[in-house]
Amino acid sequence: MEATIIKQDHDHLQALAKLRDRAENDPDEEVRKFAIQQVVEIGKNDPNTLPWLKTRLQLEENATVIYAAVQIMAAAWKDDIANLNWFKTYSQYSQNPVVRGAAAQALARNWRDEVNVFEILCKCAIGDSFVRKQEGEDNPRQQALEAIAEQYPNCRQTLGLLQDLAENDLDEKVREFAKHKLAKLKE
Structure with missing residues (x-):
């Protein structure tokens, strides 16, 4: 045996x-x-x-x-607090934009009710330094914004964030996404 x-x-x-x-x-x-x-x-x-x-x-x-x-x-x-902290850190500070965007989405999906997650996602949606170099690249700002709109659609701050990015984001695709999502949420 x-x-x-x-x-x-x-x-x-x-x-x-x-x-x-x-x-x-x-x-x-x-x-x-x-x-x-x-x-x-x-x-x-x-x-x-x-x-x-x-x-x-x-x-x-x-x-x-x-x-x-x-x-x-x-x-x-998802039950490991150290892993939650990893996602909080890497959604904001990873050198790789794919990691930042995926980490932001995972944060929203798995830890939406944890302390500071909404604030971190907002920071990612507003302040990520990504600049699109190729047509097919995913923008971490848009990925964070998608996560916010999906997980926090009834939060009053979500509408303001969508409005701001619809008007002011440097990336045309992020602006278009924000306009589209804003229109859907107002229906």
Whole structure:
């Protein structure tokens, strides 16, 4: 019986090692996303998994993989206060705009009622320094604004924020989104 448990533990560790390798090195972004999801699913209780995932977020270059990894991390560790603090920090200060936007959305989705989350999201919607360089890029200001409009539609500050960004945001897509959302909320 003990030998079986030891073998299962060994097999489990080998599987995690292979999945981590695929998440780090596979050229296919879909494979990397799936591998990250499996690492978290299989290794959520392993104390090395969350630090490994945070490192992956810093090293990964593909926006789709980064976004998925942030969402996976938020869902898997939403009861961890240290993780909440990570999301509060990275939604504002990550060097990577994909991480900032995804972290803001995850904050709103998973911790909307926690202290300072609304204020942090407003700060992201107003003050993120992102400048769109390519047509398909997601603007973290818009992602934070989307999260605010979705999670706090009845908050009086939401209408004021939408109005302000509809008129004043430097990014045309953010202005258009804010105008559209404002019109929907006023219906």
